[in-house]
Amino acid sequence: MQNISLRSLFIVGFLMTAVGVVIFLLKGILLPFLLAGLLAYFLSPIISKLQALGFKRQVAVLILFSVFLVVFSATVYFIFPAVVRQGTSLKNKMPEYSQKIKNSFYNLEREVENKLPFAQKAKFVDDVEQRINTFIYEQKSHLPSYLLRFFSIFSLFVLIPMLTFFMLLVSGGLFDSMLRYLPTKYAERGLGLLYEIDEMLGRYIRGQLIEVLFVGILSTIGLLLLGINYALLIGSVAGIFNVIPYLGPVAGTIPAVVVGFMEYQNFAIVLKVILMFIVVQYLDNHIIQPIVIGQGVKLSPVAIIFSVMAGAQLFGFLGILFAVPFAGMIKVVFIVLFRKPAISSDCQKMLL
C-alpha cells in the first residue's frame, strides 16, 4: 500500500511538473484558450440541460451559441463603447485631477510645515509626485501592447468564440473518451479525478463570473446613486478586480475613492464610497458566494496568498487570475488519490 502511494505520488508530481513547464513555456499564447475555456465552463451546464431533454449535443451547442452570440454582441455593442468613452474622458481629465490632488496636498504640506518647522526640508509632496509619475510612466509603457495583445478584435470576436464553440462541442465526449482509454484498474479513480476536478473548477469559474457580474452591476448602481463620475468604468473595474482574492476588493475601491474625492473635494464622499463597497462585498460574501461557489475546495488563506503571489511571479496577471483554481486542482488530485475510507476498521467489520 505504501509503495503504491509513493509511486502514485511520484507519477502525479512528475505529471504536474511537466504540465506546469509546458504551460509556462506557452504562456504567451494561452489567454484566448483560457478565456474560451472559462466561457465553455460557464455555458456547459446549459448544454447538459438541453442534452438531458434529448437534443443532440451539436444542436444544443448551436442553440446556446446562437443565443450567447446575440447577448455577447449586444453587450459589446452597447456597453463597450460607453466604457471606452468613459476611459477616454477620464484620461483627458487626468491632468486636471492630478493638479487638484497636488494642490490639496500642497495645502496640507504647508499646514504641517507651519506647525512643524523641522519638516520644511522634506518636500514630501514633490517626492511622492515624482514617484507616482515614474510609476505611471512605466505602467503606461506596458499597458497598451499588453491590452492590445489580449483583447485584439480578432481574438475577441473570432478566435475566442470559435475556440469556445469547439470546446463545447467536444467536451461532451471528453469524459467518455478518457474513460475508454483508462486501464480498467484505474477507471473508478480516474473518473473520480475527472469529476471532482470538473466539479471544483466548474463551481469556481461559474461562481467567479457570476460574482464579477454581481459586484460590477451593484458597484455601478451604487456609484451612480452617489453621483460619482465614470460609474460604469469604475464599476466594471471593481467587478473584474473582485476575482483577485483579498487584494481585489480593495483595489476596486481605490479608483472610485480617488474620482469621488476629485469631484467633491471632501472626505464625506470618500466614506460614502467606502461604505458602499463594504455593503457590496458583504452582500457578495454572504449571499452570492455561498450560492454560486458553495462547498468548493477550501484553501487556507496562507495557501491562497502564496498561490496568488506565485502565480503573479510566474505568469503575471494571468497567474493572479488562475492561481486559486490551479491550487484547488492540486488539492483535489491529492484528495482523490490518497483518500482514506470514511469509517474506522471496527465499523467495517460490523458492516461486513
Next chain:
Amino acid sequence: MNLLDIFSKVFMDKEFKENVNFFSTIALFKGLSIKSLGKLVSVAHKKTYFSGETVFEQGQVGRVLYIVKSGGVSVTKNAQKISSYSVGESFGEVAMLEELPRTATIVCDTDTELYLIYKVKYDSFIEQYPKAGLTLFKNLALSISAKLRNCLDKLDKSFKKD
C-alpha cells in the same frame, strides 16, 4: 414521414432515447419520470470491460454505481463466487451512501458493457431534484434490503447444512 419524425431525426439524439428507455427498466430507477431518467443518462458513462477483467476489488474505496448494460459479472469474496449480476441489474449502491471500502470483488464473466455513475453527480442530482431523489432512495433501500434478505437466507442455509 411527418414533420415530427423529421424534427426528431435531425435534432434529437437516438442513442440518448435508447439509454433512457433502458434506464426505465432498471429496478433502482423505478418510478422516475422520463425527465429525471434523462438527467441520470446524461451523467452516466459507458465503459466496456473484457471477459475476466476486474471491475473493482474488495477493500477498494467505492464512489461509483455500476449498471450492467450487456454481458454479466460475478461477485467474489475471498476468491469464492457468491453471486452474479446480469443485464439491467446494478451494483455498488453502498458507495452512493457512504465512502466505504467495497465488500466484494467484481469480475466480468464475459465481455461486458457497464454504465458508471459517479457519486458527485448522483448527489447533485438528488440535491437538484429532491422528489426524484426520494424515489431513488426508496429504491436504493429496497435493493439493499433485498440483498440483505438474500444474504441472510444463504447464511441460514449454510447453518442448516452444518
